[in-house]
Amino acid sequence: MLNFGDVVLRSSEVAFLCKPAQVLGISDFESFRFVLDPDRQDKRAKMVVDGAVTPSCKIQRTPSSTPGGPKVREEKILVTIRMRPLSRREQAMYDLIAWECADDNTIIYNNPNNDRSGALYVYDRVFDQSCSTQRVYEEGAKDVALSALKGINSTIFAYGQTSSGKTYTMRGITQNAINDIYEHIKENSEREFVIKFSALEIYNETVVDLLSQESGSLRLLDDPEKGTIVEKLSEVLIQDSLHLQQLIRVCEAQRQVGETSLNDKSSRSHQIIRLTVESSFKENSECVKSLFASLNLVDLAGSERAQTNAGGVRLKEGSHINRSLLTLTNVIRKLSLGKRSGHIPYRDSKLTRILQHSLGGNARTAIICTMSPALSHVEQSKNTLSFANSAKEVTNTAQVNMFVAERKLMKHLQKEVARLEAELRSPDLSSSSCLKTLLREKDLKIVEMERKMTELKRQRDIAQLQLEEERKQNKERKGINQSGPSTQVVRCLSYSAETETGSSRSTPCTRPRKTSAKHNVLRQSMTSTDPSMLVQEIRKIEERQKQLGEEANRALEILHKEIASHKLGSQEAAENIAKLLSEIKELQAVTSIQENIAVVHKGDLQKELSRLNAQENGISSLEEKLEHVQESIDKLILSFQTNVGSPSGKTSPNSKKKKTLLFNASNGTNMQSIIRSPCSALSSSRKAREDEIENIAPNNSNAYIPGEGKFGQSSGRISSREGTPTPRKSSSVNVKKIQRMFKNAAEENIRSIKAYVTELKERVAKLQYQKQLLVCQVLELERNDLSTVGSDIIEQSPQPWPLVFEDQRKQIVMLWHLCHVSLVHRTQFFLLFQGDPSDLIYMEVELRRLTWLEQHLAELGNASPALLGDEPAGSVSSSIRALKQEREYLAKRVSTKLTTEERELLYIKWDIPPGGKQRRLQLVNRLWTDPYNMQHVQESADIVAKLVGFCESGEGVSKEMFQLSFVSPNDKKTWMGWNLISNILHL
Numbered sequence: 001m002l003n004f005g006d007v008v009l010r011s012s013e014v015a016f017l018c019k020p021a022q023v024l025g026i027s028d029f030e031s032f033r034f035v036l037d038p039d040r041q042d043k044r045a046k047m048v049v050d051g052a053v054t055p056s057c058k059i060q061r062t063p064s065s066t067p068g069g070p071k072v073r074e075e076k077i078l079v080t081i082r083m084r085p086l087s088r089r090e091q092a093m094y095d096l097i098a099w100e101c102a103d104d105n106t107i108i109y110n111n112p113n114n115d116r117s118g119a120l121y122v123y124d125r126v127f128d129q130s131c132s133t134q135r136v137y138e139e140g141a142k143d144v145a146l147s148a149l150k151g152i153n154s155t156i157f158a159y160g161q162t163s164s165g166k167t168y169t170m171r172g173i174t175q176n177a178i179n180d181i182y183e184h185i186k187e188n189s190e191r192e193f194v195i196k197f198s199a200l201e202i203y204n205e206t207v208v209d210l211l212s213q214e215s216g217s218l219r220l221l222d223d224p225e226k227g228t229i230v231e232k233l234s235e236v237l238i239q240d241s242l243h244l245q246q247l248i249r250v251c252e253a254q255r256q257v258g259e260t261s262l263n264d265k266s267s268r269s270h271q272i273i274r275l276t277v278e279s280s281f282k283e284n285s286e287c288v289k290s291l292f293a294s295l296n297l298v299d300l301a302g303s304e305r306a307q308t309n310a311g312g313v314r315l316k317e318g319s320h321i322n323r324s325l326l327t328l329t330n331v332i333r334k335l336s337l338g339k340r341s342g343h344i345p346y347r348d349s350k351l352t353r354i355l356q357h358s359l360g361g362n363a364r365t366a367i368i369c370t371m372s373p374a375l376s377h378v379e380q381s382k383n384t385l386s387f388a389n390s391a392k393e394v395t396n397t398a399q400v401n402m403f404v405a406e407r408k409l410m411k412h413l414q415k416e417v418a419r420l421e422a423e424l425r426s427p428d429l430s431s432s433s434c435l436k437t438l439l440r441e442k443d444l445k446i447v448e449m450e451r452k453m454t455e456l457k458r459q460r461d462i463a464q465l466q467l468e469e470e471r472k473q474n475k476e477r478k479g480i481n482q483s484g485p486s487t488q489v490v491r492c493l494s495y496s497a498e499t500e501t502g503s504s505r506s507t508p509c510t511r512p513r514k515t516s517a518k519h520n521v522l523r524q525s526m527t528s529t530d531p532s533m534l535v536q537e538i539r540k541i542e543e544r545q546k547q548l549g550e551e552a553n554r555a556l557e558i559l560h561k562e563i564a565s566h567k568l569g570s571q572e573a574a575e576n577i578a579k580l581l582s583e584i585k586e587l588q589a590v591t592s593i594q595e596n597i598a599v600v601h602k603g604d605l606q607k608e609l610s611r612l613n614a615q616e617n618g619i620s621s622l623e624e625k626l627e628h629v630q631e632s633i634d635k636l637i638l639s640f641q642t643n644v645g646s647p648s649g650k651t652s653p654n655s656k657k658k659k660t661l662l663f664n665a666s667n668g669t670n671m672q673s674i675i676r677s678p679c680s681a682l683s684s685s686r687k688a689r690e691d692e693i694e695n696i697a698p699n700n701s702n703a704y705i706p707g708e709g710k711f712g713q714s715s716g717r718i719s720s721r722e723g724t725p726t727p728r729k730s731s732s733v734n735v736k737k738i739q740r741m742f743k744n745a746a747e748e749n750i751r752s753i754k755a756y757v758t759e760l761k762e763r764v765a766k767l768q769y770q771k772q773l774l775v776c777q778v779l780e781l782e783r784n785d786l787s788t789v790g791s792d793i794i795e796q797s798p799q800p801w802p803l804v805f806e807d808q809r810k811q812i813v814m815l816w817h818l819c820h821v822s823l824v825h826r827t828q829f830f831l832l833f834q835g836d837p838s839d840l841i842y843m844e845v846e847l848r849r850l851t852w853l854e855q856h857l858a859e860l861g862n863a864s865p866a867l868l869g870d871e872p873a874g875s876v877s878s879s880i881r882a883l884k885q886e887r888e889y890l891a892k893r894v895s896t897k898l899t900t901e902e903r904e905l906l907y908i909k910w911d912i913p914p915g916g917k918q919r920r921l922q923l924v925n926r927l928w929t930d931p932y933n934m935q936h937v938q939e940s941a942d943i944v945a946k947l948v949g950f951c952e953s954g955e956g957v958s959k960e961m962f963q964l965s966f967v968s969p970n971d972k973k974t975w976m977g978w979n980l981i982s983n984i985l986h987l
């Protein structure tokens with residue numbers, strides 16, 4: 001019965017405790033403290049006063065597991081044997097002692113009627129008749145019982161035949177445990193505890209609340225998370241040790257006890273006393289974690305033989321007791337088999353259902369098997385020992401159960417927020433440890449950056465000195481005013497031979513390292529160049545650009561004269577010539593603009609760059625015009641061939657009516673001029689000037705005037721500037737011979753002109769490329785810090801080169817796409833750089849160049865790469881137009897470069913519908929359109945390569961075409977990249 005004033009609680013309010021706050025993790029439960037939540041105490045008290053009936057879960061079963069719990073402690077059940085003295089009744093019956101405790105772990109069966117020594121039984125601990133309950137507790141239960149204070153569920157129960165001393169033992173164990181628990185609480189005043197008490201008995205397979213018997217039979221409920229719970233079981237918040245003992249007495253008083261033949265006060269039910277312990281740090285603690293566990297103290301009813309004199313109630317009781325104990329034995333036996341055990345029949349009895357987690361589950365368990373030493377109970381004792389044998393093989397998996405009290409967590413967070421707010425408000429920043437740490441880190445970073453900057457400056461100075469030195473040597477070698485490609489710029493942008501020790505031909509094993517070294521030097525040169533030096537380089541490029549324009553003017557003037565002298569050809573030739581002349585005029589206009597560019601000697605690099613970029617249009621136009629001129633020349637050659645006839649001089653019938661193309665006397669002169677004009681690849685402006693002089697004052701000795709039968713004429717008469725030449729009547733004898741001669745000379749002239757125009761184009765393109773690199777260099781200079789860091793990252797990149805290469809290649813492909821770069825350029829670059837370690841620098845320069853270009857386009861929103869891929873001239877729309885023209889050009893080559901079979905296969909592969917219009921253009925329009933698909937890219941490159949004849953070019957494609965030569969100057973080949981492209985495209 002409950003006493004007045006007892007606080008009786010229902011268990012539902014602790015449901016939240018099972019929230020698996022173990023997610024917070026714990027490495028060692030010793031590091032945690034225990035907290036009492038006063039709010040919850042109030043809440044419980046209120047519930048009692050209100051008499052509210054809480055629904056559903058009325059008891060917290062031990063959590064089936066500890067999600068996120070760090071430690072699963074596998075442990076065998078602790079099994080001890082306690083042998084009581086002979087009872088008065090046994091003594092009275094002159095019963096004999098059949099058992100002997102040989103040592104602390106061994107018990108021996110000694111049949112007093114038999115001399116033979118009996119069987120040995122070994123357990124964790126064996127207590128003989130003289131052992132006190134205190135000692136049994138200390139050595140057989142204490143450790144397990146106090147685990148509950150550390151968040152580990154624990155169970156201690158006594159098993160044995162009736163009157164063997166279970167109740168006697170468990171009473172002492174419970175008392176000792178209570179004493180120790182409160183002793184522990186006393187010793188740990190920094191913690192706060194919540195202890196709750198509940199008790200039940202299973203009588204005739206009915207669960208009864210020992211604190212509230214009027215509640216009747218309680219149901220067992222299965223909770224998916226918590227396992228079996230007892231519905232509506234009362235739970236009392238314990239105030240102190242006395243309170244607990246008082247409740248225990250209440251339970252004893254409530255328990256079913258009856259007199260049997262063996263025990264005057266035989267327990268007729270299984271009793272389970274449950275102490276639930278919550279523990280956590282006190283309020284002012286930083287820790288918000290709490291521990292939660294229960295201690296089950298189980299006094300089983302004793303197994304008993306069916307007694308002949310037992311009848312009615314006792315018989316029924318005994319039957320239920322034996323049945324449930326049999327289930328317990330089965331469960332233990334099965335568990336003792338370990339993984340081979342199969343199904344465990346927990347559900348066969350309420351006892352095993354309720355104790356499920358104590359039997360092979362999340363709990364530490366100690367079983368004290370009690371036995372009588374009497375010979376008369378040998379069989380029962382042997383059964384008990386057999387049970388003990390099985391039990392000691394059962395393994396439990398105990399875990400630390402933790403949770404976070406919501407209120408506690410809330411308070412903790414509020415406190416933390418308040419602290420941080422106070423720190424923020426505090427004028428004294430140094431008081432904030434957090435800020436202090438940040439400042440310290442910043443200081444360290446600054447020191448480190450300063451150190452790096454010093455090192456970079458040092459490297460820059462070294463590189464500059466090397467550069468200056470090289471420049472001097474170069475000047476000495478070639479002379480300051482030498483025209484042609486800017487070796488200074490090239491060197492500025494390329495690897496200097498002096499930086500590479502030994503031979504430039506590295507062995508395979510050392511090559512990557514050397515490449516890296518080259519890369520370093522390049523990076524240094526690109527990032528540490530003095531701005532004034534760059535301005536000088538820009539000036540030089542401008543100067544060369546100007547020279548180139550002048551040279552082109554002079555050469556084209558000659559061309560003008562020559563073409564004009566051929567004006568009397570066929571209609572078609574005349575049209576071509578007219579077109580050519582107009583183009584030349586335009587070209588002259590363009591180049592004249594170049595001449596008007598004022599040289600600026602002041603201003604920063606950005607201004608220089610802007611100015612340089614502003615000139616791009618001129619150069620770009622120059623290049624385009626040269627291309628058109630070249631095309632016209634091609635047509636002209638065709639016209640000549642058609643008009644003049646076969647080289648043998650025999651004209652075809654069809655050509656007869658067109659056989660009117662004759663060269664006047666001036667041809668000889670001009671032809672001579674042109675033949676001697678600077679059309680070869682080795683031409684120079686000096687030669688051009690000489691030729692110009694010759695053109696103005698031709699050497700008449702080489703001229704032959706048909707009809708007059710002599711060579712030579714006054715310069716005034718034959719100058720092409722003086723109007724349309726008059727055709728002469730040819731001598732009847734020599735006319736064919738002379739015609740052939742003129743034809744050959746004219747063809748040679750045109751070829752020379754073509755070669756010269758090609759060369760001009762190459763030089764223009766090369767100049768463009770150099771300018772681009774120079775622009776990159778200036779940008780690199782501006783972004784010195786950033787790019788240095790970036791380059792360091794590349795250098796320190798843990799990625800292997802093949803991955804870096806693939807990554808860079810993908811980026812480049814994407815940038816080509818974004819910048820509408822020429823397909824021919826893309827193809828050439830793509831096929832050329834296939835992942836060799838020495839490609840690193842080319843890839844990086846291309847990437848930087850394109851990155852800059854893309855940024856530049858984005859900034860301007862109005863710029864474009866030129867036809868051949870690089871220069872930001874004109875608008876985006878013009879670059880798209882250029883790309884379109886290139887596609888049209890390539891489409892024209894589909895018929896000539898691919899066989900019918902190849903074409904049809906490609907049409908199928910690239911989904912060009914049969915019978916569609918402009919299938920060739922459709923095909924080309926699909927090329928290089930998907931930068932994400934590297935297979936598409938590869939296939940596109942293969943097709944473009946075929947169309948432009950990369951594979952047929954005969955000359956090996958050289959990486960030096962990208963103007964980055966890493967061989968020593970002596971080994972360096974002549975730059976020929978654009979020559980190659982020009983040849984592929986136009987010759």
Ligand SMILES: Nc1ncnc2c1ncn2[C@@H]1O[C@H](COP(=O)(O)OP(=O)(O)OP(=O)(O)O)[C@@H](O)[C@H]1O
Nearest residue numbers: 084161162163164165166167168263266267301302
């Ligand atoms: N170790 C012991 N020392 C002295 N007396 C003991 C000891 N163990 C048990 N007894 C006595 O033996 C009697 C029976 O003990 P107890 O009632 O505890 O047995 P039980 O196993 O609980 O029996 P049941 O199963 O019938 O309830 C009691 O009178 C008890 O005082």
